[in-house]
Amino acid sequence: MTTTDDKLKTLDAFMAQACENEYAESYLIAVLHKTQELYGYLPTEVMDRIAERMQIPTAHIWGVATFYHYFNLKPIGKHIVSVCLGTACYVKGADKILNALKKELGVEVGETTEDKLFTLQGARCLGACGIAPVIMIDDKIYGELDSKKTVDLINQYRKAAANNSKVTAK
C-alpha cells in the first residue's frame, strides 16, 4: 500500500510535469483524475495543494470538481459496489438487488458504509447483459444474481476484509 507521502510525491511530480506545458491550467482535469486514482476521492487539502502549485483559484477547482459526477468529494469505501440499472438487468430484477444491497449495507446510492468497506453506486449498462442481472465490485463482474446471492457475495468481501485476504469466489 502506498503511504500518504508517496501519494503526494506522485501527485507533485504529475503536477510539475503538467505545469511545464504552455496551457498548464488546462491539465486540471488530468490532475484531478490522478488525485482520485491515488486517494479514491478529492480531499480538500489536496485541492488546496493543487491550487497553490498550479496557481488556479480554489473556487475554480471546486467548480470543476463538482461539475463532473465522476469525481468523489467524500472518501469512498474500500470496495465500490456498482449495481447495473441498464434495461436488461432491470428487467431481470436489478431493482430487487439494489434494494437488498441498500438494506444489507444500510446506505443509499452514493453513500459509504460506516465501516468504510463499501460504497454503493448505480451504474448504466455494464455490457454484460447475457448474464443479467449483474453487479460490479471494484473491477470484477458478478452475474446471474438474486438478492440472496448478492448478500452472500457481500459477506464474502466482509470475511476477506476481516482476514486481510482476497475474495476468490466466483
Next chain:
Amino acid sequence: MAEKITITINHKEYKVDSGQTIMQAADTLGFHIPRLCYHPKLSIEGACRVCIVEVEGMRNFVASCAYPVSDGMKIYTNTQQLRKARRDIIELILDNHPLDCHTCERDGNCELQRLAASMGIRARHFEGEKKHYEEDLSSDAVIRNPDKCILCGRCVRMCSEVQQVHNLTQAHRGFNTVVMPAYNLPMADSVCTTCGQCINVCPTAAFLEKNYTQELFQKLNDPDLVKVVQFAPSVRAAIGEAFGLAPGRNMEGELVAALRKLGFDYVFDTQFAADLTIMEEGSEFLERLQNKGKLPMITSCSSAWMKCVEQFYPDLLDNISTCKSPMSMQGALTKSYFAKKIGVDPKKILSVSVMCCTAKKYEASRPELMVDGMRGVDIVVTTREAAWMIKSAGIDFVNIAPEEPDHPLGMSSGAGAIFGATGGVMEAAIRTAYELYTGETLVDIEVESIRGLKGIKEGKLEIDGKEIRVAVAHGLGNSNKLLEKVRQDPDRYHFVEIMGCPGGCVGGGGQPYAQINTIPLDDEALKKRAGALYDLDRSKTIRRSHENPDIQKLYKEFLQSPLSPVSHKYLHTHYQAKKPIGIVPKKESNSGV
C-alpha cells in the same frame, strides 16, 4: 476609425460602426434590448437569453450581447414571436424564484422584477420544482441567499474578472447549480474580501449586506446611550440617488440634518479623520523615506484591501501603512478624546458609521482595532441602509434644510473630501507631505495625473530635489496588476494607493442600487460622484489637511504630534497573514476553469 456598415433594425436602415455587437449598435440607436446577465464591465456570458433578437436568415433567435453586426444585417427587436419567447424565458426564471417580492430587500430595486413588469407578465404559467438552500449568514458583511439566485453569473464574473478575488464559482450543474465559495465554505471562512461588489451587480437579492438597521433603530431609542455618528466622504456624493436624484449631487448638509432627525446626538464627519489619516500617513511616509524604511509604502484605508493583502500578499505586509482607516481612527477618538471632552463613560457611547462600503462592517469587527477593550465603531450601516432608515423614519430628505456637522470631529479640509475618489488619498497626502518636508506651500495642489477612472495611474513629483514616484490603483483586479509590478521592482514606486472598489469609495459595495434606466457601477455615474467630491474640495477655503484647525487642536490637546505614542495607541494597527490563502492566476484565461 471603425469601418461603417449598414444594418436594418425593425425595417429602418442605419449606418453603424463595424466590430460591435448587435446590442451595442442597438444601444447607440436608441433601441434598448432587454438584458440580464450582460454587464459592460464583465465578459460576455450569453447565459440568460433575455437579449435575444431576430436576424433575417438565421434559423434561431440570437443573443444580441454576443453576436456581431455585419453589413446588410436585418435585425428585429420587438416582433410578436420575440416578445413571447422573451416572456417565456423570464417566466421560466421566475418559476424557480421565491414568490416573496413584497418581503424582499430588493423590492422596488430588483432587475428581475423590472424585467417581469416590462414583459407584461401578469400570471405564472409554469409550476415546477423549486430549489431550497440555507442562507449563509456567517459573514459580518456579505450574506448569500442562493434561493434568490437566478444564475446569471454576474457576481462570479465580478469577483473573478474585475476584483480577481476568485472567491465565487458556479458549483454542481443543471438544476443543482449553486453560486458558492470553494468547498461550500461559509462566506466568513472564505477568501471573500467583503468588498460587496457581488451585491452591486446582483440583479436580485442573492447577495446582500448584513443588515443592522433594526438593531440601530432600537439603540437610537435607548435614552441611556450617547449616540454618535460619522459618515464617509462618498456617502454624501451618492445617497441622493436612492431618493431619485441624479448622480453627482452633494447631499452633505441634508445628510447631517437627517441623521440628527433620526436621533443622533452628535453628527461627525469621517472627512475629519481623513485629514487626520493624512497627518499620520504623510508623516509615516516621510519617516520611511528619511530613515530608509520599507518602501513603497502602501495605503491601508480600504478594508476590503486590508483583508485582501493579508490573504493574497502576505509578503507585502511590511509595506502597508500602519495607519487605521479614517473610520476606525474616528471611532477610536470618539471613544477616547471625545468621551473625555463631554465627560461621558465611553461604554455609554454608541458609535455608528454610515459607509459606502460593506467591508467596513468586517473592519469594525477586527479585534486588532479595539481601543481600551472596546470597539471603536459599534454599528456600520451602508449608504443603502441609511437611505432606507431615512425613508422609513419619514424624513423628507430631498427638501430638508441643510445643517453643519458637530465639533470637534466634524470639520474637514478639501483634502479629506477627495478621499472618496480613486487617487484622492494620494493627492491629499501629497498636499501635506510636500509641506511637512520642505516647509514650503505646494501651489499647484490639483494632481491631475492620478485623477480619473484609468485602472492604474502613475505620477511623479519633486520634494526637495528628490523624485518621488507614486502609483494609484482602484478595484482589486487593477491592484493585483500594480502589486505584481511592485513585487518585480520594489524600487519602482515610493508611495502606492490602493482602493478595493472600482472608482474608489464612490463605487463602494454599499452604495445605492442602480435606479431605473441605469446600470450598477456605470462609469459616468462614478465620475459624477467623484466630481461632487472634487467640487466640494474646490469650494473649501482650507484644502490641506494640516491646516484644519480642529486637527491642530486635537494634536495640541490629545495626540501631541503625528506618530507619537498616543497616536500609535489610538490610530495605528498591525496586520497578519490570514487563511485561506488567496490565489491570483498568473495569466487570465477562460479555458473552462
